[in-house]
Structures are given as structure tokens and as C-alpha cells.
Amino acid sequence: MSHITVQYKGKTYTCDTDRPLLSSLLSQGGFIPYSCQGGLCQACLCKVTQGSVPKESQHGLDKHLQDQGCFYPCLCKPNEDLSIEVATKENVVFEEKGISSFDTYTSMVIDKSWLNPNTLRLCLVRPEPLQYKAGQFINLTQSENNLTRSYSLASLPCENFMELHIKRVVNGKMSNWLCDTLQLGDNITISGPSGDCYYQQDHATQDLILGGVGTGLAPLYGILRDAIESNHQGHIYLFHASLNAEGLYYQDEIKEIVGDVTNFTYIPCVLHGDAPDNGKQGAIDQIIIDSLGDCTGKRAYLCGDDAVVQSMKERLLQNGLTNDDILADAFTFINEGDQNTQANDS
Ligand SMILES: Cc1cc2nc3c(=O)[nH]c(=O)nc-3n(C[C@H](O)[C@H](O)[C@H](O)COP(=O)(O)OP(=O)(O)OC[C@H]3O[C@@H](n4cnc5c(N)ncnc54)[C@H](O)[C@@H]3O)c2cc1C
Structure with missing residues (x-):
């Protein structure tokens, strides 16, 4: 060496x-x-x-x-x-087209509520100069411990708050701190935005496949609303997967947002237990292919757990999509095997 x-x-x-x-x-x-x-x-x-x-x-x-x-x-x-x-x-x-991921701001917590027993909806004031595109992510820093983690934006840029969906991770330093310690009215350091997984109007006629697992719904929720507000012409398929029915959330909100838009299909998916109403039971990558068949000409946004994002991507590549048709935000996380980085993490 x-x-x-x-x-x-x-x-x-x-x-x-x-x-x-x-x-x-x-x-x-x-x-x-x-x-x-x-x-x-x-x-x-x-x-x-x-x-x-x-x-x-x-x-x-x-x-x-x-x-x-x-x-x-x-x-x-x-x-x-x-x-x-x-x-x-x-x-x-x-x-970067007026968007710098290196701007740092202080933001205030204005709302905390639970989307399901394991997922926190955290709303922060959007600092006036912070401009982003629906689906991008920001970094949150816990200043005392120099701990930084990324979280995707579920809100729209026109809103004066930023909405994040935080999954509580067992022994997770940042997620548990956000869930339990951070209080309404507290300030938190944020930076961003980052990421290129956002809705692009120049693909307005393409069918969209939005595939998300767990809190992977957060960026997709923003992208979905952006697409609908932009009067997207192609069909939009939203597949949201969870281990079981308890892990699904925002079913009513999604139906409400979409209203009477006809070019939209929502397919909630669970790995275990009975299929939810109008949904499917099984692995999300298989459900997407079973539902859509050949996907040539479509465009996919894939978000959430890294392994699931990779398997959705592989299946879509085998079924007609090219790398250029796929935008993905894999929620990679710090592996506990790396003792040296963990030791300096807190
Ligand atoms: C681009 C991007 C966007 C992201 N967006 C979101 C989001 O919108 N919502 C969200 O909840 N998270 C999101 N994440 C993940 C987030 O950044 C953190 O990694 C996550 O919250 C865990 O941080 P922690 O400090 O709580 O856990 P850590 O203290 O870092 O980890 C604690 C232990 O849990 C393990 N671990 C960490 N995460 C997981 C996991 N998901 N599954 C299994 N084991 C795990 C670690 O290896 C470690 O052993 C995103 C990540 C990226 C890269």
C-alpha cells in the first residue's frame, strides 16, 4: 500500500x-x-x-x-x-442555472406530524433566496455534531415552506434526532438544493413512471404535483411501495391532488399482506413490469431505498427504457461497516 x-x-x-x-x-x-x-x-x-x-x-x-x-x-x-x-x-x-447547492441557510421548523408510525412529515420555512425544483433534495446539518444527511423535497417551489418525509431508522443518528429532539420553532442548518431528479416540461408528452419505495414518495409527490400543474400530456403512473399496508401514506392526498385528471394511475404496492384497494401485492419492480409490459418511449423517476431503485432500474432497462429515460434518487446511507467514518460522525 x-x-x-x-x-x-x-x-x-x-x-x-x-x-x-x-x-x-x-x-x-x-x-x-x-x-x-x-x-x-x-x-x-x-x-x-x-x-x-x-x-x-x-x-x-x-x-x-x-x-x-x-x-x-x-x-x-x-x-x-x-x-x-x-x-x-x-x-x-x-x-448552475441560478441554483447553487452550496448555499447554506438557517431555517425554522414550522410543522411536525406523523404520516405513518415510522415516517415524520417535517416542514421548514423556505428561506426566500432558496430556489429549487420539485423532486430535488437538501442537506440538513445537526450543528452540534457536524452531522449532515440528505432529504428530498415533497413540496413545490411556489410554496413558502419545505416539506420533508423522514423515515425513522433504527439507531439512526439524524433521523431519530429529527423525529424526537428537534422541536417546533427550532432552527436548523440546511444547504442545497441538489439533484437532477425533477420534472422536465420538455418531456410533457411522454408517459411517466414514478416508482418509489417508502419515503421515496417524497420527491415523487413533488414531481407528480409539478407534472399535473404543468398540464402533463402523457399518462402518469405512480407506484408507491411499502413492506406492508401500514407503511403506505398519502393515499387520500394523492387522490385529492389528482382530482378528475384522467391521465393518472395510482398503484399502491405492498410486499407482505393483502393487496391494498386498487393496489398490488408483490415486489414493486415486478409489479411495474406486469402492469406496463414493454415500456419503450416512457420516462421513469425512481426514488427511495438504493437496492430497490437499482432493481427497478434494471427491470426497466430490460423492458425498453434506456439510461437517458431514467432519473433516479437512490437514498444511499452510510454503512456501519465503515468504522472510521462512523467514529467521526458524532
Ligand atoms: C439523495 C438522498 C435523498 C434522501 N432522501 C431521503 C428522504 O427523503 N427521506 C428519508 O427518510 N431518507 C432520505 N435519505 C436517507 C438519509 O439521508 C439518511 O441516510 C437516513 O435518514 C439515515 O440517517 P441516520 O443518520 O438516521 O442514520 P445513520 O446514523 O447514518 O445510520 C444508522 C445505522 O442504520 C443503517 N441505515 C441507515 N439508513 C438505513 C436504511 N435506509 N435502511 C437500512 N439501514 C440503514 C446504517 O448503516 C447504520 O448502521 C436520502 C439520502 C440521499 C442520498
């Missing part, structure tokens, strides 16, 4: 070349805000000021950010000595 050195915030760190830079720094007490560790959430975006980083660590970044040396330390296995800093509006020019 070989090592290189990394200069970060005035300190020198010795890092392995076969381990993600983020993990090496965290294990030595060099804190960088982070969340998904998969190059999705953008929470850990850094800028290299000396040396160069492997191309893979810039995967998915806009060219103008790559040109400025931006990279994801979670994807970076460094192969030469580097100096780095966290990317901010001060050291990077962001040209």
Missing part, C-alpha cells in the same frame, strides 16, 4: 492511495461535511489547490466545476500529494 500527503486546513495528513480521501481524513480527525459517501449528495465537495485528483472523483460534476478543481473526496483515491479545501461560494464560481 502506498501513501501520499494531503494539506487540509493547515494540517498535513498521510493518506492511503487505495482508500477514499474522505475516509482517511475523517479517521485522522480532519472533518469535512459529508453525507452519502457515494458522490450523490454533494455535501463533501472540495477543491484541489495543488496537485491533481483522479478523474473518477469528479464524476457527475459540471465541467465548469471540474475545470476549477472541484472533486468529491468520497470518490477520490488520491495518487499524488494534494492541497485541498472545502468548496464554497467564496472559492468556486457556481453557474
